Amino acid sequence: MKMKLKVVLGFIILLGILLFVTNPTQDDFKHYINQEINDKISNSEIKSNTFLDKIVSEISAKIVSEIADVVYNRSNYGFFSYYEIEGTGFDYKYVGIMGTFIRVSAKEE
Secondary structure, rough: HHHHHHHHHHHHHHHHHHHHHOOOOOOOOOOHHHHHHHHHHHHOOOOOOOOHHHHHHHHHHHHHHHHHHHHHEEEOOOOOEEEEEEEEEEEEEEEEEEOOOEEEEEOOO
């Protein structure tokens, strides 16, 4: 019985250490959001191959990314982090765990 308890306790401790070490940082979230914005812009319904349109898309992505840096809130719980981006007409919530981000809520008006 004691051996099972030690194994379970050891597993829980190792899992806690793994979660703590792989908890994404604010910089990880900024990079993730920037990538999401760039993907959304490049996959938008408006497709254009002109040089000017590509420059405008890049500039737009950078501006939106900078705004996202300012308006998000992070709650760090050690083993995972909770991110919320709120604005007029939208509200996105993410959980950052084990080096990845999971969108748990998205509301757009």
